[in-house]
Amino acid sequence: MLELADVLEAEDRVSDVARHTPLDYSHTFSDITGAEVHLKLECFQRTGSFKIRGAANRIRTLSDEEAAAGVVTASAGNHAQGVALAASRSGVDAKVVMPETAPISKIKATRSYGAEVVLHGVDYDAAQERAHELEREEGRTYVHAFDDETVMAGQGTIGLEILDHLPEVETVVVPIGGGGLISGIATAIKARSPDTRVVGVQADGASTVAQSLRKGSPEAIDAVDTIADGIAVRRVGEQTFPVIRERVDDVVTVTDDEIASAVTMLLERGKTLVEGAGAVPLAALLEGKFVYEKDEVIVPALCGGNIDLNLLTTVITRGLVASGRYIKIRTVLKDRPGALDDLIEVLSDARANIYAIQHDRTNRDIAMNAAEVELDLETRGEDHVEDLLDSLRERGYDVEVLV
CATH class of the missing domain: 3.40.50.1100 (Rossmann fold)
Incomplete structure (x- = not known):
């Protein structure tokens, strides 16, 4: 151990x-x-x-023959970059298999450190399977991300x-x-x-x-x-x-x-x-x-x-959202002049800041004389969210919280 x-x-x-x-x-x-x-x-x-720590330690324990053959690894991104830079610093060729879902920023960074990137599979485990295939096919040393x-x-x-x-x-x-x-x-x-x-x-x-x-x-x-x-x-x-x-x-x-x-x-x-x-x-x-x-x-x-x-x-x-600082709500208004102004007045009185409004008359799930409204709101905490929703419901609005 x-x-x-x-x-x-x-x-x-x-x-x-x-x-x-x-x-x-x-x-x-x-x-x-x-x-x-x-x-x-x-x-x-x-x-x-x-990840640079473990990758560098592993690569610096390679034999001369192993270093000449190069290394291969699988990673969702951070280990990939660590292996790429550590290999480059030691003059060792590196090939990295990353999941197809890996963040583009990590893919670009890995390439920038000098490694060849192969995209394969939906997650780390699928990428690891392909990396082991390359290990056998090309005689490279596999640098495991953790084990x-x-x-x-x-x-x-x-x-x-x-x-x-x-x-x-x-x-x-x-x-x-x-x-x-x-x-x-x-x-x-x-x-x-x-x-x-x-x-x-x-x-x-x-x-x-x-x-x-x-x-x-x-x-x-x-x-x-x-x-x-x-x-x-x-x-x-x-x-x-x-x-x-x-x-x-x-x-x-x-x-x-x-x-x-x-x-x-x-x-x-x-x-x-x-x-x-x-x-x-x-x-x-x-x-x-x-x-x-x-x-x-x-x-x-x-x-x-x-x-x-x-x-x-x-x-x-x-x-x-989790801290009560942002909320998205949906409600239905009568399709008449001033209905949206009335809703905005309630929100203003409750001191909620409006990020965005989406106003839709075409939804088939609402009455012909109604309009659906979605609002993205900036709030000031969980208590403020509850007070805001209470104010809307007291004024007769049927409110659905989306996020």
């Missing part, structure tokens, strides 16, 4: 490739949670993700940095996809600070580790469904699972709405952009998914900042 010595060796190998990322005390999230919150800003890492001890050791260098910066840390919160990141971090943390708690976080729609721990062995799930594409993995690693079971204190899950809220809050309050997978540790803390004490020193590891701009728009909207 992976040991501290492996992580220390990895630290030497990757020191000239991976940045030593900041550990930043957050007044905002400390005030909100009552804990002492320090954000590990691995989203500022080269390639925008922690490899040298990769796990490289990721564990984050744990060393956290303890170097903040030896009094009491809880470290880490995202889990296939388990490589948390296996490495937990190995480093538990070896040097056994009393420090390590909490893993998965998305509800990709909770393979949480389910595997309940059953006592690695289990695959049929499909993944989450905005956190970086941890959308159907099966925990065979090598990572024993490490998680032995060294991780708790594993919890968060919903996509909770992830979106955390991304939005980090943007608005922390001026920091993270992807969905990078936000899950903070989401778990904000939503009270695990028990902690007042003033407990907690480090959420924000381990990725590569988010597609189209997805970011959706995530921000979901975050605003």
